[in-house]
Amino acid sequence: MLVAENVGHAYQTATVLSEVDVTVGEGEKVALVGPSGSGKTTLLYCLAGLIQPSNGRISFRGEDLGALGDAQRSELRQRSFGFVFQSAELVPELTLRENVLLPLELQKVPVRERTRRVDELLEQLGLAEQAKKRPAKVSGGQAQRAAVARAVVHRPAVVFADEPTGALDRANGAVVVDVLWELAKEQGTAVVMVTHDRDLSLRADRSIELLDGKIVPQRPESHS
């Protein structure tokens, strides 16, 4: 569904990714692992169409992301992708509920359907009581759960998550990933997650390890 072929990327003169080939299937959960600076976030951003790789090609359901104009790429991201970053990055002026409504408003989902989906999701994530609060008035774990709700509410094909538990303690981090994976499974959404947490990577269907911008070949026994 999502395919990177021979992808390379350089910031100014520093090459940080080279010869990367990745395929992510529909509904697959993939962890991107590797030491700090190995290029995980850069690869995630390339796969998500947030940065254009210097070399190679990324395609989503057969469509070459590099061949799209900025407006088309951004429309594709809004429709088909969801994002969770390390800190929730919710809009501070909006309530949790309004934040979760945003992707559906952008896609002009009918109001009644929007309301039903958002309220159901907030209830499922245990956020019904916090729904009318702004992000600054809830805990980090609650804000991150709202960020997960915002990432999946429009039923994207892929959720890209960059260290989604990095700012949380272990217990809250585990809850956030549980809800992300449960919702992704329900909806058949693929997840590509950058993580330093070995427990999390072991729960993915597959791990892709980067070292100095290249994929480390997997040992046969680590295939799942």
Ligand SMILES: Nc1ncnc2c1ncn2[C@@H]1O[C@H](COP(=O)(O)OP(=O)(O)OP(=O)(O)O)[C@@H](O)[C@H]1O
């Ligand atoms: N915008 C940028 N401009 C220049 N260099 C960058 C930029 N973003 C990242 N880099 C460099 O590219 C390399 C790879 O960074 P990247 O963030 O992709 O790695 P990472 O594996 O995600 O690291 P971490 O685990 O520390 O987040 C690093 O050497 C980093 O300093």
